[in-house]
Amino acid sequence: MDVLKIKASKREILGKKTRFLRRQGLTPVHLFGHGLDSLALQCDTPNLQRTIARAGMTRLITLAIEGDKQPRSVFIREIQREPRSGELLHVDFYQVKKTDKIRFDVPIILVGEAPAMKEKGRVLTHSLTSLSLECLPDKLPPNIEVDLSPLEEMDQAIFVRDLSLSPDITVITDPDQMVVRVSEARIEVEEVVEEEVAEEELVGEEAEGEEGEAEAPAEEKPGEKPAD
Incomplete structure (x- = not known):
């Protein structure tokens, strides 16, 4: 993997004036x-x-600052953009030492196809989207690729313990945590049917109540005589 390099110079303009x-x-x-x-x-x-x-x-990025003798090893820590236009507003770099181990959450990417997904009525559940790793800065992978081809049957899953990583990397995430699984797609039909039945019963009760009110004799007001 080629080394990423970028140049920077020291900044004197601060605050709101940075728009210039x-x-x-x-x-x-x-x-x-x-x-x-x-x-x-x-x-x-x-x-x-x-x-x-x-x-x-x-x-890992090599940052060369104008006027410095030695470049610095950095990671991008935060990126700020204008919400509507997407214009780049600000970036934070985090400097590390190449001799000190670091901990990072690395994204998990699913690759390939699961043979079990060829059958209808099945869904692929991606439960874990990143992996917490500890290693030297130059050993940190940009992402973790998880091959789906071993998933051949229903309810088959891949766990953290199944992932193969470099011996230079320590996995911090629980090894028993599930990464991805093939399961049956569930359609919630019963709940819809129950709601329809409940609505029909409610309509029936309201109709009966209206009929009862229509048949009931009008009450006499105090002091009134019954009509002849």
């Missing part, structure tokens, strides 16, 4: 990490967009 940076094609960035003072930086927006698309939140 965006007009110049620059995105405000913050760099922080354990035992590190936060640094205000800026990156070329098109280059940053391409890096985000390739790195996601789980791929």
Whole structure:
């Protein structure tokens, strides 16, 4: 896997004035990490967009800051966008040491086809969407691919303990947790039928009540004489 690199320069424009940076094609960035003072930086927006698309939140990036002798190893920690337009507003980088292990939640991706799904009336339940891992920064996989081809029968499942990972990686997630399962599709017919019956009974009761009111004689008001 090729190394992702991006350049940044130190930023003096802060707060609401950063909108002027965006007009110049620059995105405000913050760099922080354990035992590190936060640094205000800026990156070329098109280059940053391409890096985000390739790195996601789980791929190690080499960050070269203008004026620094040594590049830094970072992960993208947070991305802020304008809700309507999707414009990139701000990015946070988290610096790590290549010699220190880190813990990350890595997304699970289902690949291939489950033979059991060829039959009608079956559904594939994806119960676990990420896996908590511990490893050195350069050993962290961008995602975990789970092959569905072993699922050949109904109610067959794949658990965390079934996943094959590098010996350099420690899985923190419970090994007995289910990742994906083939099960029968359930159609809730009984509940609908019961609701229809209840509605019919209610309509019948209302109709009987109206008939009873129509047949009942009118009550005499106090002091009134019955009509001759």
